[in-house]
Amino acid sequence: MKSNKASKTIFVCQGCAYQSLKWMGKCPECGEWGSLVEEKQSHTLSSGGSMPTRWSRPVPIHTVEMNQQSRISTGIQEFDRVLGGGLVPGSLILVGGDPGIGKSTLMLQVLHRLAEGKHKVLYISGEESLEQIKLRSDRLGTDSDDLWVVSEVALESIRAVADEMVPNAMVVDSIQTVFTHELTSAPGSVSQVREATMHLMHLAKRTGIPIFLVGHVTKDGAIAGPRLLEHIVDTVLYFEGEQNNIFRILRAVKNRFGSTNEIGVFEMRDNGLCEVLNPSAIFVSQRPSLVPGSVVTASIEGSRPILLELQALVGRASFGTPRRTVLGVDYNRVSLLVAVMEKKLGLKLMNQDIFVNVTGGVKVDEPAVDLGIVSAIASSFFDKPVKESTLVFGEIGLTGEVRGISQAEPRVHEARKMGFRRCLLPGNNLKHLKGLADIETVGVQTISELVDLLF
Numbered sequence: 001m002k003s004n005k006a007s008k009t010i011f012v013c014q015g016c017a018y019q020s021l022k023w024m025g026k027c028p029e030c031g032e033w034g035s036l037v038e039e040k041q042s043h044t045l046s047s048g049g050s051m052p053t054r055w056s057r058p059v060p061i062h063t064v065e066m067n068q069q070s071r072i073s074t075g076i077q078e079f080d081r082v083l084g085g086g087l088v089p090g091s092l093i094l095v096g097g098d099p100g101i102g103k104s105t106l107m108l109q110v111l112h113r114l115a116e117g118k119h120k121v122l123y124i125s126g127e128e129s130l131e132q133i134k135l136r137s138d139r140l141g142t143d144s145d146d147l148w149v150v151s152e153v154a155l156e157s158i159r160a161v162a163d164e165m166v167p168n169a170m171v172v173d174s175i176q177t178v179f180t181h182e183l184t185s186a187p188g189s190v191s192q193v194r195e196a197t198m199h200l201m202h203l204a205k206r207t208g209i210p211i212f213l214v215g216h217v218t219k220d221g222a223i224a225g226p227r228l229l230e231h232i233v234d235t236v237l238y239f240e241g242e243q244n245n246i247f248r249i250l251r252a253v254k255n256r257f258g259s260t261n262e263i264g265v266f267e268m269r270d271n272g273l274c275e276v277l278n279p280s281a282i283f284v285s286q287r288p289s290l291v292p293g294s295v296v297t298a299s300i301e302g303s304r305p306i307l308l309e310l311q312a313l314v315g316r317a318s319f320g321t322p323r324r325t326v327l328g329v330d331y332n333r334v335s336l337l338v339a340v341m342e343k344k345l346g347l348k349l350m351n352q353d354i355f356v357n358v359t360g361g362v363k364v365d366e367p368a369v370d371l372g373i374v375s376a377i378a379s380s381f382f383d384k385p386v387k388e389s390t391l392v393f394g395e396i397g398l399t400g401e402v403r404g405i406s407q408a409e410p411r412v413h414e415a416r417k418m419g420f421r422r423c424l425l426p427g428n429n430l431k432h433l434k435g436l437a438d439i440e441t442v443g444v445q446t447i448s449e450l451v452d453l454l455f
Contacts, residue, residue: 084258126177262302297372328358
């Protein structure tokens with residue numbers, strides 16, 4: 001009797017897609033317990049098959065003809081910025097975020113703006129009925145004759161609808177609900193998510209339709225499903241923010257057609273998400289006046305500078321081990337800077353509780369905010385406020401020196417535009433600044449010099 005290889009049983013990790021012929025309690029690849037699920041292996045599109053009878057022939061690179069396809073503007077400036085200037089025809093875009101953060105709201109508003117530009121768009125929902133989508137559409141005011149909706153989860157039906165309608169853009173919300181009848185595993189499993197993504201990628205490349213895939217994230221903050229999913233798509237966007245915070249950050253972590261450092265800032269309102277064209281004004285508008293522990297710094301996100309308020313609170317520890325609570329910046333970076341301050345400034349911080357926060361729910365990971373962190377901690381420790389018109393930025397080394405950073409000039413220009421009159425920055429960057437009026441720029445070499453200038 002011949003064995004049926006198409007129905008071979010394997011065990012697949014739902015976290016990292018590791019495959020094993022036998023069940024194991026702990027995945028040897030990612031170390032997660034109880035994640036291996038039994039599935040039937042099938043020779044489908046993504047798992048290989050027989051050798052094709054025809055294949056593409058290699059050609060010299062200088063003979064390749066360029067097909068200049070213009071990007072499609074979504075009509076939302078912040079969204080276009082994150083995409084790198086607009087939608088690229090045939091691109092596959094993955095939008096991830098926590099449940100309830102606003103992914104479906106954002107996608108419906110994007111399709112509505114495209115429909116207003118006379119583009120025929122398709123919204124495919126696997127989680128909501130048409131009546132539920134209509135209720136949300138009425139709240140957002142996204143009614144349009146060119147915006148089509150359908151509730152479908154079968155991959156074969158989705159492909160048939162797309163081939164028949166041929167929209168200018170489409171959204172699949174969410175990719176975890178889509179399944180194909182070729183596999184026996186449950187919807188949302190590694191095999192189903194990977195297979196559906198591969199089919200939709202081929203659909204996008206074949207028809208030139210830009211496709212958005214909405215994906216949920218796990219408790220660790222990664223998109224649910226295998227990491228392979230992020231390698232398949234062209235662009236990965238993360239929608240960040242706290243549900244009790246009105247601001248949302250759309251961040252590109254992968255983009256084959258643009259920068260991976262761009263962010264878009266949105267504000268959640270009753271009528272949906274509204275783009276914030278001047279994030280600096282929003283983030284520093286509620287800064288308290290002459291309060292110790294509050295400092296404004298400048299961070300570069302993609303191609304634009306953004307002013308952020310750093311807050312620090314320093315108090316004597318009530319118990320033996322002092323607390324270190326950090327939100328918005330790297331915890332290890334703050335611990336390193338506290339050690340430098342104790343060594344070079346002589347501040348007794350090891351018996352102090354230290355709390356550091358970036359207002360607005362923004363996360364910053366560049367070293368240029370080091371000077372702001374040190375200034376905020378020192379301000380709270382001395383109980384002396386930093387002048388409202390002063391802005392600081394720069395990197396700090398382990399010996400207490402202030403090191404130069406990149407793109408100092410646009411940071412100073414943004415500070416001047418927002419009304420700041422004094423800027424403390426690394427001395428190495430000061431000599432490269434030219435033609436700056438209405439703002440005083442002061443070069444700093446060490447953190448000791450910084451503290452003397454501030455207090």
